[in-house]
Amino acid sequence: MQQQSVLFIAPTRIGDAVLASALLAHIATTQPQARVTIATSPLSAPLYEGYPLLERIIPMQKQSYSRHWLKLLREVVGTRWHSVWDIRNSAPSFLLRATHRHRFPGSDAPMPKVEQYAQLLKTGPLPYPVLWTKEEHRAQAAQYVPEGQRYLVLAPIANWAPKEWPLAHFITLAQHLFADGGACHGWRPVVVCAAHERARAMPLLEALAPYQPVDLTEGLLPLLSVYACMQRAHGFIGNDSGLMHMAAAAGIPTLGLFGPTPSVIYGPYGRHTQALRAPNDALEQLTPQQVAETFSTLLAR
Secondary structure (H helix, E strand, C coil): CCCEEEEEECCCCHHHHHHHHHHHHHHHHHCCCEEEEEEECCCCHHHHCCCCCEEEEEECCCCHHHHHHHHHHHHHCCCCEEEEEECCCCHHHHHCCEEEEEECCCCCCCCCHHHHHHHHHCCCCCCCCCCCCCHHHHHHHHHHCCCCCCEEEEECCCCCHHHCCCHHHHHHHHHHHHCCCCCCCCCEEEEECCHHHHHHHHHHHHHCHHHCCEEECCCCCCHHHHHHHHHCCCCEEEECCHHHHHHHHHCCCEEEEECCCCHHHHCCCCCCEEEEECHHHCHHHCCHHHHHHHHHHHHHC
C-alpha cells in the first residue's frame, strides 16, 4: 500500500493540543499507512513525540509579522501532500499542493471542542483524545508513581488568575479527601504544575506532607512522563488547564473546576470526566464541600 504524506498543523496551547489528538487518533485509524508531519508550538511539540505515525515534528516559534508561517511554508512547500489537516486555518495550508484539505475555521458553537472538530471537518464521531507514550516515559512514571498504592493528582495552578480555585480551598479539600472516612483515605496525593509555578503550589505540598505527596512541580519530567504518571493514578482534580485535558486523555476520573471559561466547550472530555462550574463564574464561591461531593460521586460512577 502506498505511503501517504500527511501534514497536521496543530494548536499551540497544551490543552488545545491534547483535544486535537482526537483527530490524530482518527488519522491513525483511517490512514494507518500515513506518515504524519506535525507543526505546533515548542510548548506542545513534546506531546506528540510518541505518535505512532509520526514522520517529524516542526516546532513553530511565534515571530513578529507572522514570519513563523512563512518559515513553515518554506519547510513544507516542496512536498506533495496526500492530506493537510489545519486546525489553525492558516494561509500555508491553502497554498500547499494537497489532494485533500481539512481546515478548521474555528467555532463558538456550544458543544465540546472535539465535537466541533467532528462537525466542521465532517469526520464522523471522533475517538476520545489520547496521547502516546514511549517506554522511557512509562519507566520514569513507574519510579514516581509506583504500583501498590492509589493516587489522586491535584493541579492547583492555571495560566490565568480567574481560572484558579483558591489554594486555601485546595488545601481544605485535600485534607478532607485524605482524612479518615474521606473518599481518598489511604491514597497518596500527586501535586503537579509547571516549574515556574512551583512556589505558588508549595503551600499545598507542605499541607499534604503527612500523606507523602508525590512532587511533580520541579519540571524534572517531560510532558509525556507526566502523562504516564497520570495513567497510573486513580483520579484528578484541577483547574481548567492543559494538565486537566491530559488527565482526561489518560482515562482517569477527572474533575475540572470552571469559572469564567466555557465548560461546555473546554470541559474535560473523556470516559470518566466532569466539569464543575462555579456560582456566578466566580471560583472563590465554589466550596471544598461541593467539590468533594462531586468528586466522590464521579468516583462512584
